[in-house]
Amino acid sequence: MFKEPEKVFNSIDFNSLSENCLISLIQHDNIKMNVTQVWEQVLKWEYLDKVYPYKKVIPKDLRENLFKHFMDQQNNNLEPNMIKEIDSMAISSIQKNLSIEKDFNIIVDKINDLIHKLLNKEIKLKQQVIKYYNDHNMNSQEIYNWLLNNQISTNSIFLLGYFNFHGIVTSQNNNKAFNLFINASEKDHVIAQYFVGKCYTHGYGTIKNEKLAFEYYEKAANKNYAVSQLEVGFSYLNGIGIKEDFKKAFYWYEKAANNGIIAAVNNLGLCYLNGTGIGKDYNKAFELYKQSAEEGNSDGMVMLGYCYRNGVGIEIDKQKAFELYQNAANLENKIAQNNLASMYERGDGITKDIHKAIYWYEKSARQGHEGAKNGLKRLQINN
Template identity: 60%
Template sequence: MSTNEQINENISSENHFSIMINEIVDLIFKGVNKNEIDKVKQHVLDYFNSHNVNSKVIYNWLLNNQNTSDSIFLLGYFNCYGIGSTKDNEEAFSLFINALEQDHILAQYFAGKCYEFGKGIIKNEKLAFEYYEKVANKNYAVGQFKLGWFYDNGISVKKDLKMAVYWYEKAVNNGHLISMCNLGNLYRNGNGVEKDDKKAIELFKISAEGGYLGGIMMLGYCYDFGIGINIDEQKAVELYQKAANLGHNKAQYNLASKYKYGRGIEKDLDKAIYWYEQSAKQGHQKAQNKLKELRTIRKN
């Protein structure tokens, strides 16, 4: 191979890696913005498989090509989730800080996440809020959701339900499913906004249609208790079942109660016990109490 051919091959290889880096970062950007954070790693691994690329090869390339904010961020992400290397939260945090100095929006979000949960750095919810605020002000839905959540729960800031509504609404306008559900609950309870059951169920419906389990569960709850719609216990059971099957512990608890009392479905104590067990395994305290109660009844 001539020198020129070798140079051209190297350039082609560099371009190929650069394109992949851009595509992977875009994949993470979209997944995080939908709040599918737990699924994003698998999406990245699926990308490697579909492109027949070894994650270790990408990791090593990133180590030697820390010349863009995307490559710095992505190396941090790989360290954060143990992709192509062992997990290293301290190194991940350091890289996120380096990338955000170049105004990288995902690095700002993940630095906030590190501070919120104390990953790779001492927990500091005030700094987490500040990084999320930077992200939110760039019209990134997940940052807007985080600010809504912090105001909703008084995390590092004074609890302010009107500000929670403000930021949730911004995230909702950007299609954020969890924010839809959270805002729906604020409308349902009249917290930070005038009580409006119709608006609440409308938000729950959109959230549920998008596949968010909390939205599916809350839509079932509305049918169960006639919130913004006529009571339909069979429809409530159907929605609880859907969310319960996918692991939502409150839906599992509600479904168990339906089986226990035979409301909207035939009474079945065995199934009630089963679903209380599933909910209790996830730490639902009321489910644990109900489980003891039903087991006592069974013994007697």
């Protein structure tokens, strides 16, 4: 492939060589350069600004001398003792380490993409990320160790924060996580901006600050990050960290819904139901609740059940309402459990059954639903 490798090293297109071409070049039988000269050419390559691939290949002091030698370009002759330290394994080590670093960078990028997708699908993150490691035969401890020594991109900075935030192969440390999220967010890492907002909302690794939480959610929302758009809508709706503004709440819920956030679809339905930031439209509310329920959102099931039970945007159908409440109750939705208990207690569209009413009131009450607690007391006194 290369009849005269030295000419390739000196060509103006040298930096555009692929990794495989570079490795083939430095292993070429016809190369008439000593190992030190080869190293100088490697340093010229586009990996010059990424020192990390070489740090496992040569000792630190030697590496620094090599870089100094290259940058100064004042003396083409290295000290003899330096040449001796670069043994015959150096070139093969370059190939191995470039491959390792490249693989870890790809893994880090893929995990960031996974977290992005899971957040927008409102799926519990930690378990799914760990499952992803296991399914792809990844060693999370190795990834964590690599991250500790390779804070070289916003993705790697964020992911190290994520490991600390969830206590993956390390003790949970919200302070470290917060600082890493801040670091990545300042470099415009959109998921990190969302997590900084989350930290300020709940006081994870920092003091609670609703105003700062809103600002970080808004930064990510303005970059079209859907889950942050949901948070911004919620903030405007409830006046959290920002002045209450129903029209802006509706605006951001709509953007989040259009970007696939099912909770936002459900919240839009509530806006149409109550005329919040938009004119009342029961038919539109029903359609949005139906969409949310069909996507498996338990709150959407509850509200669709409400529509069927009360004839909102649709004819009354108590049996359909019961089925929807049952489905949502099985998903541990405490409101659905309370509503199901209420239907059993009253015999509302179904056969009255006090024992089942008590059962569902108990389940809802254990999750803190006040209405269920009152219903449970009432039935226990009277029965």
